[in-house]
């Protein structure tokens with residue numbers, strides 16, 4: 001059976017999104033595509049119900065029963081909210097951003113910029129997961145030396161040069177977007193936010209974003225809470 005936990009207290013942000021969401025996700029500590037949705041809930045002060053499935057349980061049982069009933073692709077995260085089911089992590093974030101009237105650009109150009117960075121982070125996550133879970137010896141080491149270096153350099157160059165992000169900490173300078181969360185989460189899951197940001201020594205612009213994310217009031221509280229599982 002999955003574990004279920006109530007998190008937080010109902011707030012005005014819950015009213016804006018239409019209630020208290022239930023998020024179904026694998027028990028990947030505080031990592032993965034589902035975690036970034038949780039992190040946005042935490043930041044926005046959204047109370048939520050956290051349902052976690054162990055991988056064995058998911059693949060042997062719940063994938064074909066509970067999850068596939070809600071989501072045709074049978075993947076997670078899946079969010080139930082007010083009798084509706086939401087699927088696909090990053091479109092979900094954009095949906096909540098619009099409902100909260102926050103976490104996104106104010107113009108087409110700003111939104112394009114946030115979506116662009118989200119897309120790079122999404123491609124990166126796909127390759128990270130493949131390498132991390134590969135049965136082939138050294139595949140993850142090859143990933144870190146190859147693709148990961150390239151994508152870090154590309155992101156550093158993008159953020160340092162872009163008119164919206166070059167002067168502030170977030171993608172839109174002082175204003176945080178859903179894509180900052182997506183980028184933060186892959187940097188976290190790759191182990192680049194810990195150990196004094198050792199893995200980000202060559203990427204000062206990305207380090208600035210990570211520092212600013214972890215200084216956000218509710219993110220900071222979350223990282224210091226027992227809900228943060230590493």
Ligand SMILES: N[C@@H](CCC(=O)N[C@@H](CS)C(=O)NCC(=O)O)C(=O)O
Nearest residue numbers: 032033063074075076077088089090
């Ligand atoms: N594009 C989907 C990808 C979802 C996805 O691949 N989720 C993984 C976990 S991060 C999953 O459900 N894996 C288990 C499975 O495929 O059964 C999204 O962003 O929601």
